Amino acid sequence: MPGDPDLGEQKIRWAESRMAVLAGVRERFARERPFAGLTISAVLHIEAKTAVLARTLRAGGARVLLAAGNPLSTDDDVVAALNRGGIETRARKGESTEEYRAAVVAMLDADPEVIIDDGADLVALAHTARPDRGKIRGSTEETTTGVTRLRALEREGQLRFPAIDVNDAEMKHLFDNRFGCGQSVLDGLFGATNLLIAGKVAVVAGYGWSGMGIASRLRGLGAEVVVTEVDPVRAIEARLEGFRVVPMLDAVRSADLIVTATGNRDIVRAEHFRVMKSGCLLANAGHFDIEISKPDLEGLAVARRVVRPGVEEFTFADGRTVCLLAEGRLINLATGQGHPVEIMDLSFSLQALSAELIALHGRELAPTVHAVPRAIDRAVAEAALAPLGAAIDVATPAQRKYAQSWKEGT
Ligand code: NAD
Numbered sequence: 344m345p346g347d348p349d350l351g352e353q354k355i356r357w358a359e360s361r362m363a364v365l366a367g368v369r370e371r372f373a374r375e376r377p378f379a380g381l382t383i384s385a386v387l388h389i390e391a392k393t394a395v396l397a398r399t400l401r402a403g404g405a406r407v408l409l410a411a412g413n414p415l416s417t418d419d420d421v422v423a424a425l426n427r428g429g430i431e432t433r434a435r436k437g438e439s440t441e442e443y444r445a446a447v448v449a450m451l452d453a454d455p456e457v458i459i460d461d462g463a464d465l466v467a468l469a470h471t472a473r474p475d476r477g478k479i480r481g482s483t484e485e486t487t488t489g490v491t492r493l494r495a496l497e498r499e500g501q502l503r504f505p506a507i508d509v510n511d512a513e514m515k516h517l518f519d520n521r522f523g524c525g526q527s528v529l530d531g532l533f534g535a536t537n538l539l540i541a542g543k544v545a546v547v548a549g550y551g552w553s554g555m556g557i558a559s560r561l562r563g564l565g566a567e568v569v570v571t572e573v574d575p576v577r578a579i580e581a582r583l584e585g586f587r588v589v590p591m592l593d594a595v596r597s598a599d600l601i602v603t604a605t606g607n608r609d610i611v612r613a614e615h616f617r618v619m620k621s622g623c624l625l626a627n628a629g630h631f632d633i634e635i636s637k638p639d640l641e642g643l644a645v646a647r648r649v650v651r652p653g654v655e656e657f658t659f660a661d662g663r664t665v666c667l668l669a670e671g672r673l674i675n676l677a678t679g680q681g682h683p684v685e686i687m688d689l690s691f692s693l694q695a696l697s698a699e700l701i702a703l704h705g706r707e708l709a710p711t712v713h714a715v716p717r718a719i720d721r722a723v724a725e726a727a728l729a730p731l732g733a734a735i736d737v738a739t740p741a742q743r744k745y746a747q748s749w750k751e752g753t
């Protein structure tokens with residue numbers, strides 16, 4: 344069913360009214376028009392905050408095209424509002440894999456100078472479907488999994504244009520992955536199930552930036568949180584935060600809820616399903632829907648049925664059941680509303696400023712993965728202080744001199 348553009352506009356305006364850092368960027372872009380005459384193609388989760396980013400880029404003079412970052416992460420009302428306002432958006436919640444791929448191809452066919460990616464699907468397509476770089480000046484990447492894919496291209500000497508790693512900027516992963524996932528994964532769980540968190544045994548797979556946020560917020564709501572890891576340092580960090588850390592094969596026996604956030608595959612698989620506690624809820628926060636093995640689940644189940652929107656129950660031969668949420672896709676965007684507005688204000692301000700860097704200087708940059716310049720990271724942090732209710736001290740001249748003397752080793 345097509346979305347309602349008026350409702351979409353309302354959602355966008357609400358987000359826009361609370362995205363103070365991006366508002367500052369937009370005002371400057373409107374004056375300076377850094378994207379005049381340029382096309383920006385973006386593959387992003389299309390919801391209200393993404394629309395605010397798209398309008399910010401357009402204020403800077405760009406023709407902006409959007410495709411979805413995931414078949415289930417689209418808000419159709421927002422798509423309708425964007426299309427009405429002239430931002431070409433090709434996405435539909437629940438679109439098929441073919442529709443998803445065709446939309447990504449359309450982003451490339453628009454011959455963009457700048458690419459904004461979340462997961463590196465558009466960059467990957469640009470590398471396989473185009474023999475040369477075309478007009479592309481470079482790309483920016485939003486998420487951990489996308490950066491992993493870019494680094495693989497770079498290692499193999501295949502990367503053909505510069506790519507800015509937005510994910511690893513301090514003002515991104517410290518807040519988006521951690522506090523963003525912490526809140527929005529719970530939003531997704533609530534949306535899908537309407538069940539109580541308190542008193543449940545919740546297993547979080549992966550104690551990286553996203554996993555630590557999710558574990559912390561689940562504990563805050565009264566769950567008994569267990570962590571699984573493959574990295575001994577991350578495992579000890581989780582342990583010293585007070586979480587039990589055990590192998591997945593042990594954890595599944597008492598789990599009421601499992602959330603995967605690893606960026607890896609087959610974290611929950613056949614050997615786990617065979618001994619999993621009946622009734623267990625399975626959710627994924629990682630980028631791809633491969634963390635909970637759907638082929639294994641489908642192979643072992645003797646029956647399956649949708650029990651409410653976003654919840655599918657699988658029954659095993661011995662009568663046990665488990666519930667897969669949101670088809671194992673990003674729970675926070677599929678059955679939740681994505682990260683909180685104030686968090687996406689930070690991430691998307693970094694995206695807008697990194698896109699500007701590519702537009703203005705992409706042709707001079709080496710075809711490698713580049714960090715977000717420290718000046719951009721700091722500028723976003725400084726602009727975010729007041730909106731987030733913080734104010735800092737200014738070092739005195741004597742303090743600056745003292746700190747400097749240590750840096751210089753005098
Ligand atoms: P990260 O690298 O900080 O953490 C991943 C952790 O998973 C690491 O500690 C790693 O050791 C662990 N891990 C890997 N394989 C494992 C296994 N087999 N069992 C247990 N633990 C394992 O990455 P991150 O930034 O937390 O991102 C994780 C995933 O979430 C990525 O796919 C990323 O793209 C995605 N992500 C999603 C959202 C969202 O909105 N849903 C937001 C940010 C990141």
Ligand code: ADE
Nearest residue numbers: 388392393461485681682
């Ligand atoms: N909303 C838009 N993009 C998002 C992302 N990458 N993660 C969470 N929420 C989002």
